[in-house]
Structures are given as structure tokens and as C-alpha cells.
Amino acid sequence: xDTVLFVICAIVAIVCAFNLVLQKHPISSALxxxxxxxxxxxxxxxxxxxxxxxxxxxxxxxxxxVLFIFVIMLLNAGTEKNSNKSWxxxxxxxxxxLAFVAVVAFLIRSAVPGLKNxxxxxxxxxxAQNVGRLLFTTxxxxxxxISILILIAILGAVVLAQxxxx
Amino acid sequence: MILNLWLIPLFPLxxxxxxxxxxxRLPKGAVTGIALGxxxxxxxxxxxxxxxxxxxxxxxxEHYFTWINSGFLNVGFDxxxxxxxxxxxxxxxxxxxxxxxxxxxxxxxxxxxxxxxSYFNLFMFFMLVLVLAxxxxxxxxxxxxxxxxxxxxxxxxxxxxxxxNAANKAFIVNRIGDFGFSLGMFLTVFLFRTLDFGKxxxxxxxxxxxxxxxxxxxxxLLLFVGATGKSAQFPLYVWLPDAMAGPTPVSALxxxxxxxxxxxxxVARVSFLFSHAPRAMEVVAVIGLFTxxxxxxxxxxxxxxxxxxAYSTVSQLGYMFLGLGVGAYSAGIFHVMTxxxxxxxxxxxxxxxxxxxxxxxxxxHMGGLRKAMPITCWTLFVxxxxxxxxxxxxxxxxxxxxxxxxxxxxxxxxxxxxITAGIxxxxxxxAWFLAFFGTYRGHHHAHESPLAMTAPLMILxxxxxxxxxxxxxQWLTPLYSSAEHGNISVMVISATIGLIGIAIALFLYxxxxxxxxxxxxxxxxLYTLVENKYYVDEIYQGVxxxxxxxxxxxxxxxxxxxxxxxxxxxxxxxxxxRKLGGLLRQLQSGSIRNYATWVLxxxxxxxxxxxxxxxxx
Amino acid sequence: xxxxxxxxxxxxxxxxxxxxxGAAGFLYRKSVITVFMSIELMLNAVNLxxxxxxxxxQKVDGHIYSFFVMVVAAAxxxxxxxxxxxxxxxxxxxxIDEIDSLKL
Numbered sequence: 070x071d072t073v074l075f076v077i078c079a080i081v082a083i084v085c086a087f088n089l090v091l092q093k094h095p096i097s098s099a100l101x102x103x104x105x106x107x108x109x110x111x112x113x114x115x116x117x118x119x120x121x122x123x124x125x126x127x128x129x130x131x132x133x134x135v136l137f138i139f140v141i142m143l144l145n146a147g148t149e150k151n152s153n154k155s156w157x158x159x160x161x162x163x164x165x166x167l168a169f170v171a172v173v174a175f176l177i178r179s180a181v182p183g184l185k186n187x188x189x190x191x192x193x194x195x196x197a198q199n200v201g202r203l204l205f206t207t208x209x210x211x212x213x214x215i216s217i218l219i220l221i222a223i224l225g226a227v228v229l230a231q232x233x234x235x
Numbered sequence: 236m237i238l239n240l241w242l243i244p245l246f247p248l249x250x251x252x253x254x255x256x257x258x259x260r261l262p263k264g265a266v267t268g269i270a271l272g273x274x275x276x277x278x279x280x281x282x283x284x285x286x287x288x289x290x291x292x293x294x295x296x297e298h299y300f301t302w303i304n305s306g307f308l309n310v311g312f313d314x315x316x317x318x319x320x321x322x323x324x325x326x327x328x329x330x331x332x333x334x335x336x337x338x339x340x341x342x343x344x345x346x347x348x349x350x351x352x353s354y355f356n357l358f359m360f361f362m363l364v365l366v367l368a369x370x371x372x373x374x375x376x377x378x379x380x381x382x383x384x385x386x387x388x389x390x391x392x393x394x395x396x397x398x399x400n401a402a403n404k405a406f407i408v409n410r411i412g413d414f415g416f417s418l419g420m421f422l423t424v425f426l427f428r429t430l431d432f433g434k435x436x437x438x439x440x441x442x443x444x445x446x447x448x449x450x451x452x453x454x455x456l457l458l459f460v461g462a463t464g465k466s467a468q469f470p471l472y473v474w475l476p477d478a479m480a481g482p483t484p485v486s487a488l489x490x491x492x493x494x495x496x497x498x499x500x501x502v503a504r505v506s507f508l509f510s511h512a513p514r515a516m517e518v519v520a521v522i523g524l525f526t527x528x529x530x531x532x533x534x535x536x537x538x539x540x541x542x543x544x545a546y547s548t549v550s551q552l553g554y555m556f557l558g559l560g561v562g563a564y565s566a567g568i569f570h571v572m573t574x575x576x577x578x579x580x581x582x583x584x585x586x587x588x589x590x591x592x593x594x595x596x597x598x599x600h601m602g603g604l605r606k607a608m609p610i611t612c613w614t615l616f617v618x619x620x621x622x623x624x625x626x627x628x629x630x631x632x633x634x635x636x637x638x639x640x641x642x643x644x645x646x647x648x649x650x651x652x653x654i655t656a657g658i659x660x661x662x663x664x665x666a667w668f669l670a671f672f673g674t675y676r677g678h679h680h681a682h683e684s685p686l687a688m689t690a691p692l693m694i695l696x697x698x699x700x701x702x703x704x705x706x707x708x709q710w711l712t713p714l715y716s717s718a719e720h721g722n723i724s725v726m727v728i729s730a731t732i733g734l735i736g737i738a739i740a741l742f743l744y745x746x747x748x749x750x751x752x753x754x755x756x757x758x759x760x761l762y763t764l765v766e767n768k769y770y771v772d773e774i775y776q777g778v779x780x781x782x783x784x785x786x787x788x789x790x791x792x793x794x795x796x797x798x799x800x801x802x803x804x805x806x807x808x809x810x811x812x813r814k815l816g817g818l819l820r821q822l823q824s825g826s827i828r829n830y831a832t833w834v835l836x837x838x839x840x841x842x843x844x845x846x847x848x849x850x851x852x
Numbered sequence: 853x854x855x856x857x858x859x860x861x862x863x864x865x866x867x868x869x870x871x872x873x874g875a876a877g878f879l880y881r882k883s884v885i886t887v888f889m890s891i892e893l894m895l896n897a898v899n900l901x902x903x904x905x906x907x908x909x910q911k912v913d914g915h916i917y918s919f920f921v922m923v924v925a926a927a928x929x930x931x932x933x934x935x936x937x938x939x940x941x942x943x944x945x946x947x948i949d950e951i952d953s954l955k956l
Contacts, residue, residue, distance in 0.1 A: 075858045079866050086873040086893060095885045102889050105870070109896055112863070116907045121899075121915050128922055129896070133929045137889060140933045144940050146885055158828035162879040165835050166872050172839065173868040176846045177861050184864075185908055186857035192910060195903075199912045200919070208916050215923050222927035229934035825955030827887075827948050831878050 071189045075115060082108040093148045095141045103134050116187060118195035238284055240297050240314040240367055243324070246276040247359035254356060258349025267339050270352035274335050274359055278328040284316060291318055292713050294433070296369050303372070307428050313369035315432070318711055322568055323366040323500055326575045330492045331359055333691040337583050338484035340687030341590055351391060351482070358384035362493050366500065371420050371430040374501065378416065378465065381494045382409040388489060389481040401480035408474040412464015419457030426450050436507040445512050455508050455515035458501065459522075466498030468556060469526040472549045473772055479541040483586030486541060491548055491578035496571045499555045506564045506715065520560025520641075524648055524655075527553030529769075531658040535665070536766040539596050540585045543666045547622070548578055550659060554637055557652060563640030564715045565708035570637060573629035576702045577621035580695035581663075584615040587684040587692065588670060592677060598669045600677035607681040610689045612671045614696040619667050621699040623660035624733040631730065632703035639725045649725065653732050660736030668744035863904040870897035884936055884946045888929070895925045 085104035092098045106129045113122040204212055250273030258266050288295055294317035303310040316324070335355065342351050361384060365377025383406075390402025420430065427435050445451045462468070467475040467490075478490055489495070502509060502519065509516050527550045534546035551574050558567035589596055591608050605612040621630040634656060642649035675681070683689070708715075743751040755762050764770070822833075874897060877890030899918045906914020940946060 071858050075862065079862070082866065083869060083873075086870055089886075089889060089893060090873055090877040090880070095883055095889075098886050098889055102893060105893060106896060109900055112866075112900060113903055115858075116863070116903050118903045118906070118915055118918075121903060121918055124919060124922060125899075128926055129892075133892065133926050136929060136933060137885070140936065141885055144885075144937070144946065146883060146946050158826075158832045158879045161832050161836070162876070165832065165839060166876055166879075169835065169839050169842075169875070170868060170872050172843055172846065173871075174865065176842075177864045177868070181859075181861050184860040186859055187863070187907060188857045192907060194910060194912050195906070195915050200915050203912050203916055204919070207913075211920060215920055219923065219927050222931050226930045226934040229931070229938050823955055825952030827951070828879060835875055835879070 071115060071187065074111070074189075075187075078108040078111045078115075081105075082112075095146045096138070099134060099137050099141060102137075103130055106130050106134070113195075115189050116195075117189075117192040119193075120195055120197045120200045236287065238287060238295065238297065238316075240284065240295075240316060241299060242280050243277050243284070243328075243367065244360045244363035246273040246280070247356040247363065249273060250356035251353045251360060254349050254353035258353055261349065263343075263348055266349045266352055270356055271332070271335050271339070273356055274328065274332045277359065277363065278332050281324050281328050285321065288316060291316070291321060293317065296433070308424060308430075310370055310372050310430055312373060313431070314367040314373075315369035316367065317714070319500075319503060319568065319714055320366050322572060322707060322710070323496075324363070326496075326572055327359070327362050327366060327493050330575050330579050330695075331362075331488060333694055334484050334488045334492070334579060334583065337487070337586070337688050337691040338482075340685045341484055341586055342482060343685075343687075345482075347391070351388075354384055354387045354391070355484075355488070358388065358489065358494075362497070365497055369432060371423060371432070371505075374504070375413075375416065375420065378461070378497060378501075379413060381489070381497060382406060382413070382465070385409070385478065385489050385494055388485040389478045391481050391485065395480075398480040401474075401477040405474040405478045408471050409464045412461045412471055415457045415460025415464070417461075419454050419461065422450060422454045422457065426454065432504060435505070439507050439511055442511060444510075445514070448514055449512075451508060452512040452515045455505075455512045456518060458505065458508075459515065459519055462498030462502055462556075463522070464498075465501075466495045466552050466556070467549045468498075468522055468553060469529060470771075472526060472530065473775060475549055476542050476545040476768070479539070479545050483541070483582055483589060486545070487579045487582035487586070490545065491582050492575035495548060495552055496555070496575070499552065499559065499567055499571055502556070502559050503564050503568055506559075509559070510562070516560050516562065518560075520557050520644070520648065523553045523556025523558075523560055524641075524651055525553070526550070527557060528651055528655045528658070529553075531655050531662065532765055533768050534662040535658060536762060537662075538598050540588065540598050540601075540666055540670065541582070541596055543598070543662060544578070544581050544585060547581070547659065547663060550655065551578065551622070554634065554652070554655075557641060557648065558637035561637075561640045561644035561648070563637060565711040566633065566636035566640055568711060569707040570633035572705070572707055573621065573633040573699070573702050576695055577618040577630055577699040580614060580618040580692060580699055581622070583688070583692055583695065584611050584618065587611040587688050590684055590688070591681050592679045595677055595679060598666060601670045601675070602673040602677070603671070603675045604681055605671040608671075608683045610683060610692060614689075614692040615667055615671075617696040617699050619663045621702075622663050623737060624656050624729055625737075626726075626730050627700075627703070629699050629702035633707075635726050635729060636708060638729050642725050653729050656729055657732040657736040660733040661740050664737050664740035665744055668740055672745050673748060860904055860908055864901060867897045867901040867904065870894075870900070882947050882949060884939070884948050884951070887948060888932055888936070892925060892929065895921060 082105050085101040085108070088101035089098045089105070092101065106125060110122045110125040110130075113119075113125060250269050253269050254261075254266055261269075285291070294315050296313055296315045299312045299314070301309065301311045335352075338351070338355065342348055345351065358381060361377045361380030363377075365374055365381060368374035368377060386402045386406040389405050390399045392398040393402075423430060423435065427438050429435060429438075439451070442451070460471075464471040475490055475495070479486055481489075509519070530546045530549035530553065534543050534550065537543045537546060551570070555567045555570050555574070558564070558570060588601065588604065588608065588611060591604075591611070592601065595601065617628070621628040624631045624634045638649055638652050638656070641652050743754065767773075822829075871894050874890045874892075874894035877893065878887055881887050881890065899921055902914045902918040902921070906912065906918075936946070939951060943951065945951070
């Protein structure tokens, strides 16, 4: 059961990611991204991270992607035009990416003996209660700083989007 | 007992400092007072030292501070007084004082009066250090210092090209000699582990005479190269005639009485080294003799009165080295003293004539001056008699000692020396007759010089006359083996040859002046050769100076300096960095995708290496 | 069922693939917004990695890190989109290759 769910979600995620990279229109890419995030949320649930799964859906799917789609529609971003300015990225990009995958895969495989097997329900450590407790005790300082960061981001966004005062 | 020998050179040094720094603002009387007073103080202190140390059989050394203490080499700043340096001290301070007095009259109208006397005092300081030195290094300090002062004083009229050129020539040619001197010093350190005269003498007395050419000979020859430069022997004599560009008191003091004798003094000082290297002594004698006859012939054909006396100085120095080379050290020093008297007198007299004629130096524009300038005329007569070796005068005794020693060593040397004596008598009386006899061929109004100038002339004339009776060789017996007693026949021959020279001059320039002209034309090219100093200067220019300049300019300057160092290294580094920068500049292309690619590559590298080293622990 | 349990390495490999795809999108897409979305994809992939390892170690700390990444990504998205708006206002283009005036 776990396996089936995992495989389905994994395939959805990968297909949507491919779609994001290959689509011409930004709107299609945005919708694909939503698909990726949703499947990732299910995967989090499988890994026993219920709080994170909820947060993922709410924050990413509900806020960030909506913001993206707003902006795309606001700017009326059309399909991409072809441009060949950056030959370096075109040429060196593919080998680098393949090399990247290879290295990471190798590292993962060498760590395989020590890795556990995941089964749904064997660990419920990711409850809101656990996360909250840790967040407000051990990681209190980073939490406060993050709050300030959000505040600054809001201010920044407001300033940037203002009409010019002339 | 402590005699504070350092006071002797100190007084002129103070004179130099005060006159040099403040002289411009002081009144002329003050400058004169300081200059003369410092030398007089030195003279007085020398007299005091003598009185304390009489009879001065040994050496009195004083050690002041350690200058170099490195490894086995220990050189201190030591001053010594012994009989040899006593003679030199007397000459330097005594004759120097007289010339200072003369200079106050000669330079009276000059704008740089204070500058002249400050340099003059500086020269006295260095010369006294040289004479009092107790080791080769302190002597070298004085040696170089007098070379510097020679440069400063020869180039005194620094606004004139010929003066500055002459000063440069003097200094540079001296430096060549100094190079030899330095090498000699290095070898001395190598062989003897010390530079102190006393210690070297003690060590060398245990060594056998050197048969062939060994280290000792090499040391002596190198030191002699230095003497060749300083004392104007062949081939480094070329600077002395040109050094006549300086004011006449300079020629008298530096290039007649004191500095040029430094070489002679030095060789006499290290006589213990030379005595153990017979080959070197041969070289000294031969070069001295050759220079004597060579310069005498040139002196015959010169028309500038100072040039005649300059070549005469070179010739007489050759005599002194001849004396040293055949082992008659005391005779050589004796001649130093008498030469100081009559040569200084000759130069000062020439200066008096020039001063009286408002700057005329050419003998062909003089004549018949004995009525207008009697004191100058008759004091110069005494000097000419002395230098010609006329019996009874000082030059006769000293020259005779040398010729007698030469005869004992090798008769051919005596004959050449005697002929040179004849030539000497000839040219000096030629100058005297041309200047003071006949009709006046110039355009100026001649007048006698002031007392400040004539008084030293008279004193020096007195000394030239009776100076021969100061028996210097006997005084120097503790240092050098007993002097040769005069060979009567030698004396007679040399005196006769001298008188013959005077007679020829009298005939050619007074009795039948036209004959001189005819003789000159008859000699033709030979005369031109001699008059142009055998073209030695031109030969040097062509063989030494021009190639050196060519190498410097084309090889070293254009080739190495500009081509290699500038273009290749300095500019090359600049160009390389610029190219590198140009390359690196293209990294920042403004294209974000390029940056992203680089970031990816970099992070890949980091992950790879972390994975390689087993991950982050 | 061949695998009653899912090996954790599969999660990690999925994370790697998603990250690579995000990097590919970042390198090859020309619209600024799409590039931005690829960045978000990369961040998500990393989040998955964190949570997978948190399961491995049976500690909740990985969730906290992931939470922080999420917050920062959200803030970054907000500010970044505001910047994109400004760029569009000033240059009229959303092609990443035409925004290259910061060059030597």
C-alpha cells in the first residue's frame, strides 16, 4: 500500500516537474508546480510529517502559487521567445546536470546500508504538538528571527510595488 | 701618555664645518681667521706632539674605538706617530699653512671665498687622517677623502665645463686606482688576517722573500695600482694635467705638495711588504722611471705655464717611486719633502704671475716680467735651481740620493734618470726664461702680487734653498736601513747634466730666441707628438672610454635595461595582468544564466569533494 | 507485494531528480517567472530531503529546518515577485537574457 502510494506520487511529481521545465507558457508551468507541491505533501504524510504536509499545502499551494499566478496574469507574461545569448549555459548545462545526478546518486547508494525503510504509521513524530514544542523551546531564537524576516519581506514588497512619488 | 692625536685632524674639520655651514654669512675676515686658525692650530699641536715625543725613535699609537669587529677581522680607528709620519705631518701642516696664507691673497676677489676655504680645510682633515693612520683602512678613508676634496676643488669653478670635466676625470681615474687599492686590502686581509701596519710588519718579517710572483707580490702590485692613480704615474697620470683647471693654490697644495705624495707615503708605509716582494719593487722602479722621463719630455713642449709644472710634478713623482723601487725609501721621502718646497713654490709663483697678468697663463704671451714682478721672479729662480739639482739647493741632495741608489741597483736606471734630470732643468728654465726675460708679448699691465702672496713665496724659497740640509734620510734611519752615502762621481755627473740643461735653455730662449722656433719647426711631427702629450688622452678615449660608453649605451641601456627589464619584466607583468583581467572580465557578462551555470558547477565540485572525503562528520 | 516498505533511498533519489529538474529549468528557461518557479521547485526538493532524513533519525528537528526553509521561500517569493514587477515596469521585458546591464 505504501509502495503504491509512493510510486504514484513520485511519478506525478516527476511528470509535473518535467512539465514545468518543458512548457512554453508560464501559466502552464505554474499549474505544474502546484501539482508537484501537492504530491510532495502526500509524500510528507507518508513520512509521518503531518504538520509539514499541512503547512506545505497551505503556504505553498495556497499562498505562494496564488501569488505567482497573480503576477503572471498581472504582467500578461506571454510565451517565451527564443534567444541564444547565453551559449555557455546551453552547452555546459546538460553535462553538469547529468554529473550532478550521478554524484548524488552515487552518494545515496553508498549510504544505503544504513537507511531505514519507511512504512506509513511507524512513526508519528511529526505532530503539531512535537513540532510546536521544539519550535518554541530549542529553536525559539531562529523562530523570532524568521518572524522579523517576514516582516522585512512585507515591507520590502510594499516599498517595491509602490507607485513612484514624483 | 695620551697625546690626543685626534686633535690634529680635528681642527681643520671644525674649520670645514663652521666655514661650510656659516661661511656665507660671516664677514671675509672671519672666514679667513677660521680657515687659517684651524690649520695653525693643527700646526701648533703637531709641534707640541713632537716636543712631547722627542726623540721619537719608536711609534706612538693611540686607539680610539673599534670600527669593525667581525670574525677574525678587527679594525680600530687608530692613529700613529712615528718618524715617517712626523716628516709628512710637518710637510702637510707647514707647507699647507703657507699655502693657506697665499690663498687668502689669491682668492680674495672670488665670490665663493668661504666655500674654497671650507673645502681646503676638509682636505687638510683627510690628509692628516691619511698620514696619521695606523692601519690600511683608516689610511684608505683619508685616501678617498683627499680624492673627494680634489674633485671638489678642481671643479671649484663649477660653472665652467672644462673645470667640471677635469674634476670628473680626476675622480674617476683616481677611482680606478682605488679599485686596485681595495683589492690589495682584501688580499691583505686574506693573507694576514689584519690591516694594522704594526701587526703586518711583525708577521711579514717572519716570511721569506718571495722569489717569483706570489700573494705578497700581488698585494704590493695592487696597492701600487692605487698609488699609480693617486700619485699620477703611468698609465693613470692623465688626470693631473687637466686638474690644473682648479685655482692655483689647489694645484700647489694638492697636486704638488700633499695629495699626490700620498701614494709615495703609502708605499713607504708598507715598505716591509715591498721589501719582501722584489718583483713588485722592480715594477715600481721601472714605472717610476718611465713616468719620470715620459712626463719630462711632454713638459718640454707645453705652452701653458701650469701644464709645464703639472707634468713636472708627474715626472718628479716618478723619481720618488724610482727611489722607493730601488729600496731607498728614505731617499724617496726626502724627495717628497724637498719637492713639496720647490714645487709648491713653483706653483704659487706661477699663480702669482697669472694673478699679476689678470688670468694669462700662456707662456707665449709673457716675457720680460722680471722688472714688474721682482719677488716672484727671483723666488721662482730659487725654485728652478732647486728642481734642477744645482748643487747646494734642496733638490740636489734628494735627487742625488735617489740617483745614487739607482746606480747601485742598476746603472742603466741611473743614466736614464740623469738624462731626465737634464730635461727637467731644461723645461723649468725654459718656462722661467720665457716668462721673465725678453720682451713682453702680452696685452695686460703686469703688477706684483700682494704681501699675502709674496710672503709664502719667500718662505718657501728659503726652505727650497736650505731644505737639503735637513737630513731626512738620517732621521728615518730607525725605520729604514742606513742610507747610501753619496757616490761622488754620481753627484758630479748629475749636477753637470743639470747645468747643461740650464745652459741649453739659456741659449735657446734668451740668447738666440729665433733658434728655438727653428728647432721646433725642424723637429716637425716629433714636436707635434710631444706637444699633444703623445695623444695618450685620445688613445684612452678611443680604446677605453668609447667602447665602455658604447657598451653602456647600447648593450646595457637599450638592451638590458629597456629591452629586458622594462619591456619584458615590468611592462610584461603589466601586460600579462591586463590580459588576465580581460579574460576574467568576461566572467561577469551580466547574463544570469551564465552565473547560474557557474554556481551549479561550483556546488557540484563541493559536493564531490565532500563525498570524496567521507562526508561531513 | 514485492516491497512492503519503501526504502528511504527512493525518497532521496526522488529529491535528487526533482532538484536536478529544477536546476535544468533554471538554466534553460528564458522567462524570469519560470526561472523563479524552478527555484521554488529546487527548494521543495530540498524540503523532501530534510523530512526524509528526519524520519531516518527519528527526530523532529528536520521538520523544523524544513519549516524555516518554507518560510524563507515564501518571503523570498513575495519580494522576488515585487522585484520582477519593478523590472517589468522599467524595462518592459521579462526575458532573462535582456536583463544584463550589470556587466563589465
